[in-house]
Every structure is written in structure tokens, then in C-alpha cells.
Amino acid sequence: MKASGVCQSDFHAANGDWGHPPNEGVTCMGHEGAGVVAAVGEGVTGWSVGDKAGCPPLYTACQECEFCLAEAESLCAKRELLAVHRNGTFCQYVAFDAKFAVPLPDNVTFEQAAPFMCSGGTAYAALKAAGLKAGSYLVAIGSAGGVGHMVVQFGKAMGLHVIAVDVGADKAAGTLACGAEAYIDVTKEKDLPGKVKSLTGGLGAHGVIVTAGSGKAYEAAPPLLRPLGVLVAVGLPAAGTAVAGADPGLVCFNGLTIRGILINSRADMEKAITYLESGQVKEHIQVFPFSHLPQAVSDVGASRTQGRAVVVYAK
Ligand SMILES: [Zn+2]
Numbered sequence: 001m002k003a004s005g006v007c008q009s010d011f012h013a014a015n016g017d018w019g020h021p022p023n024e025g026v027t028c029m030g031h032e033g034a035g036v037v038a039a040v041g042e043g044v045t046g047w048s049v050g051d052k053a054g055c056p057p058l059y060t061a062c063q064e065c066e067f068c069l070a071e072a073e074s075l076c077a078k079r080e081l082l083a084v085h086r087n088g089t090f091c092q093y094v095a096f097d098a099k100f101a102v103p104l105p106d107n108v109t110f111e112q113a114a115p116f117m118c119s120g121g122t123a124y125a126a127l128k129a130a131g132l133k134a135g136s137y138l139v140a141i142g143s144a145g146g147v148g149h150m151v152v153q154f155g156k157a158m159g160l161h162v163i164a165v166d167v168g169a170d171k172a173a174g175t176l177a178c179g180a181e182a183y184i185d186v187t188k189e190k191d192l193p194g195k196v197k198s199l200t201g202g203l204g205a206h207g208v209i210v211t212a213g214s215g216k217a218y219e220a221a222p223p224l225l226r227p228l229g230v231l232v233a234v235g236l237p238a239a240g241t242a243v244a245g246a247d248p249g250l251v252c253f254n255g256l257t258i259r260g261i262l263i264n265s266r267a268d269m270e271k272a273i274t275y276l277e278s279g280q281v282k283e284h285i286q287v288f289p290f291s292h293l294p295q296a297v298s299d300v301g302a303s304r305t306q307g308r309a310v311v312v313y314a315k
């Protein structure tokens with residue numbers, strides 16, 4: 001390993017927040033790593049010692065079931081996730097399924113690649129799930145977060161008009177720099193649907209992507225959509241604390257679609273990483289030496305980091 005992102009999902013997984021028990025037998029968290037191949041297992045093809053490789057959250061899947069064949073390997077019943085079923089990336093060496101490791105472009109740094117394995121791929125998958133045409137309006141709720149700031153950048157790169165929504169005026173400058181056309185601070189704006197309508201020709205957004213993990217964020221989303229609008233649920237609050245949906249009267253009269261995604265497929269990552277390679281998107285990161293991992297973890301837990309926290313290992 002050369003670098004590893006520190007993600008809120010590590011806390012949720014460790015605490016058993018998603019309604020299943022904390023990870024049995026897992027002693028090392030971390031699910032977004034980047035490094036070089038130190039050794040290649042028997043029968044492995046396509047990898048050589050010294051190759052740059054990324055470790056995404058999905059360690060392996062069966063590659064045979066209907067979900068795997070539909071490029072939705074993360075939904076495979078036999079999937080194994082880093083830090084949930086397998087020891088993760090907060091260590092110097094990681095064993096990883098060769099078929100699920102991600103080849104990294106030469107010009108992408110390990111510090112950029114590591115968090116991208118989770119937040120970049122997930123943001124790309126969320127945009128794909130929204131299925132919006134260039135010129136459409138997208139609202140990103142939780143726009144300053146690890147996945148959120150990538151949603152804003154991918155949205156801009158795909159030709160969407162992005163309206164960013166988050167908590168606090170301090171997040172405006174960074175979010176606008178990511179390419180959002182407007183930033184709405186929910187602590188100041190009393191009429192969020194009215195504000196979004198005023199920015200979208202009076203009809204509301206074509207899509208809303210919720211990357212914030214709170215009940216309030218999910219509650220706010222459906223009324224921001226125009227007829228035929230799509231809500232994509234990404235942020236994962238603790239089980240039982242939020243609902244992704246709305247009154248059937250709102251959903252039916254407006255023909256809304258509500259769908260969820262859990263990370264990206266391998267095919268998504270192959271496309272997503274070309275945006276990173278070409279410089280169209282960039283992770284905003286705060287780098288910590290590996291010896292400061294406890295500090296990085298507590299800062300992420302308290303939402304104190306400036307951008308995505310990334311630990312780097314000794315050279
Ligand atoms: Zn993550």
C-alpha cells in the first residue's frame with residue numbers, strides 16, 4: 001500500500017450501523033487503497049510485480065450470478081467487501097482478488113487514486129443511475145462531502161447544471177470551485193423547493209443525488225424534482241433513521257423514480273478513472289502520514305478534515 005482513504009463508511013461498518021453485525025474476524029479497516037503489486041499469486045494473469053493498482057471496496061464477487069452478469073457485482077450474494085468480510089487497507093500489505101483490483105494510470109498519484117476507489121467510483125455510478133442528458137439540472141445534496149464533491153465534478157464534466165446543497169456557508173467556495181452553478185446553504189434557505197424551482201426554470205431538477213447520510217437530507221429531496229425526475233440514494237445513514245421516498249401522491253402525480261446504488265461496478269470504474277486521468281475531476285484531500293492514522297480517523301469521525309482524509313505509508 002502507498003495510500004489509503006479514510007471514509008465515514010469505516011465507522012458505520014465498524015459500529016454495525018447498517019443493521020448487520022459488526023465485522024466478524026476483521027481486525028483492519030480501510031476500503032479504498034492504492035499501491036503497487038508486491039507479489040502475484042499462482043494462475044493470476046494481467047498483473048506484474050511493480051504495477052500500480054487500486055483496491056476498491058469490493059474485494060470479490062462470484063462473476064456468475066444475474067447481478068454479476070448485469071455489471072452489478074456489488075449486489076452479488078457472494079460478494080466480499082474490504083473491512084466488512086476481509087481485512088482492509090490500513091496496513092502495509094493487502095491481499096486482493098486480481099480480477100477486482102483496479103489498474104491505475106501512470107499520471108494518477110496514489111493519494112488521488114486511493115479515495116477515488118470509493119468516492120470517485122460511487123459518484124460516477126450515481127450519475128449513471130440518474131441517467132441525465134447534458135443540459136439537465138442536477139441537485140447534489142451533501143455536495144461538500146467525499147462523494148458529494150465528486151458528484152458535483154462529474155456532473156459538471158457531463159454537461160449538467162449542478163445545484164449544490166449542503167450545511168454551512170463555509171462550504172460554498174469549495175463547492176463552487178468544483179463546478180456547481182449555485183450553492184444553497186440549508187441553514188439559511190427556508191424554502192429549498194422554491195429556491196431550486198427558481199434556479200431550474202420553475203419546474204424543479206431532473207435529478208437529485210443524495211450523498212448526505214441524514215434523514216433530513218432524504219426528506220428534502222423528492223420535492224426538488226420535476227415530473228419524471230429521478231432521486232438517487234447514495235448516502236447511508238444508520239438503519240432506521242431515514243427514508244428514501246415520499247408520499248405516493250407526490251411520487252405518482254409526478255412520475256418520479258427513486259433508486260439506490262451501492263458503490264460502482266468494475267465497468268463503471270474503468271470509465272470513471274478516465275475522468276481522473278484527464279484531470280476533469282480531482283479528489284480534494286488532506287494527507288496524513290500513516291503514523292497519524294488515529295488522528296485522521298478521529299478527524300473524519302468528527303467531520304473536521306478539509307476534504308477527503310488520506311493516509312500515506314512510508315516510502
Ligand atoms: Zn469509502
Ligand SMILES: [Zn+2]
Nearest residue numbers: 062065068076
Ligand atoms: Zn455474483
